[in-house]
Amino acid sequence: MTQVESDNFAEGVKPHVFPREEAAPETKPTQAPAAISTGDGPLAIISDIHANLEALTEVLAEIDRQGIKKIVCLGDVVGYGPNPLECIDLVMTRCEFSLMGNHDFAIFFEPYNFNQAAENAAYWTRTQFENDTDRERRNKRWRYLGTMPTRMNNHRFVCFHGSPRRPINEYVFPDDIYTAPQKMAAIFDRFERLCFVGHTHVPGVFVPDPDFYAPEEVNNRYTISSERAMINVGSVGQPRDRNPKASFAILHDDSVEFVRVAYDVQATVDKVRAIDALDNFLGARLLDGR
Numbered sequence: 001m002t003q004v005e006s007d008n009f010a011e012g013v014k015p016h017v018f019p020r021e022e023a024a025p026e027t028k029p030t031q032a033p034a035a036i037s038t039g040d041g042p043l044a045i046i047s048d049i050h051a052n053l054e055a056l057t058e059v060l061a062e063i064d065r066q067g068i069k070k071i072v073c074l075g076d077v078v079g080y081g082p083n084p085l086e087c088i089d090l091v092m093t094r095c096e097f098s099l100m101g102n103h104d105f106a107i108f109f110e111p112y113n114f115n116q117a118a119e120n121a122a123y124w125t126r127t128q129f130e131n132d133t134d135r136e137r138r139n140k141r142w143r144y145l146g147t148m149p150t151r152m153n154n155h156r157f158v159c160f161h162g163s164p165r166r167p168i169n170e171y172v173f174p175d176d177i178y179t180a181p182q183k184m185a186a187i188f189d190r191f192e193r194l195c196f197v198g199h200t201h202v203p204g205v206f207v208p209d210p211d212f213y214a215p216e217e218v219n220n221r222y223t224i225s226s227e228r229a230m231i232n233v234g235s236v237g238q239p240r241d242r243n244p245k246a247s248f249a250i251l252h253d254d255s256v257e258f259v260r261v262a263y264d265v266q267a268t269v270d271k272v273r274a275i276d277a278l279d280n281f282l283g284a285r286l287l288d289g290r
């Protein structure tokens with residue numbers, strides 16, 4: 001029995017060392033790159049679900065409505081929101097893989113650089129994982145969370161939760177094109193063509209000038225060219241671009257489409273309000289998307 005399969009989780013003890021055969025996600029992705037081959041149609045790219053079941057359900061319904069067969073997730077499946085178990089179960093079922101986001105890392109390992117509300121939410125989320133009395137289901141979730149890769153690539157693109165430089169934790173904000181051009185240059189040095197990220201919850205396209213285009217500046221569709229581009233797909237469950245609708249992207253043959261989906265925001269706000277460990281602000285901010 002490996003550590004990840006151990007009953008220790010039920011006792012509140014987390015393994016901090018991966019068994020060799022399961023390898024830390026930093027060094028060995030658990031899925032083969034072929035898993036994100038896009039040769040058979042458009043690919044939906046979602047990120048930053050943050051345990052928001054109402055938003056994830058509507059996004060998956062939209063993906064199904066469009067007949068898209070493959071979905072990948074760039075991380076932060078959990079954290080902040082009220083339905084972590086339902087969301088990770090859906091991601092395990094519906095997505096080719098999920099990368100590890102800083103909030104997924106926080107649940108499995110430890111919160112790093114979190115404010116108090118985020119840290120409280122992380123510990124509450126961990127308790128939800130531990131309190132499931134079905135041992136097999138509990139271990140399956142822990143195993144999935146603990147073996148999330150931090151990067152994936154195929155012949156068309158690479159993807160990370162944060163950035164190619166610091167996959168789990170680096171934020172790349174639109175303002176960085178003005179305030180941190182050296183940071184942008186270092187990031188663009190680390191991939192060849194097309195890169196997808198999440199983490200900031202602000203969708204848009206970075207180009208090497210450096211420059212940034214919000215989705216509305218490209219009519220919600222960025223045409224792929226020989227120019228390098230780093231595309232943030234936005235957040236399913238906690239948008240922060242002052243648009244409360246859930247955000248995701250679709251990779252087509254020659255373009256990337258930005259999609260927004262309305263969902264029952266108030267239902268999620270009410271759930272957050274009903275859970276003492278979750279700061280009401282984590283729900284209230286959903287109403288205006290910031």
Ligand SMILES: [Fe+2]
Nearest residue numbers: 048076101199
């Ligand atoms: Fe996030």
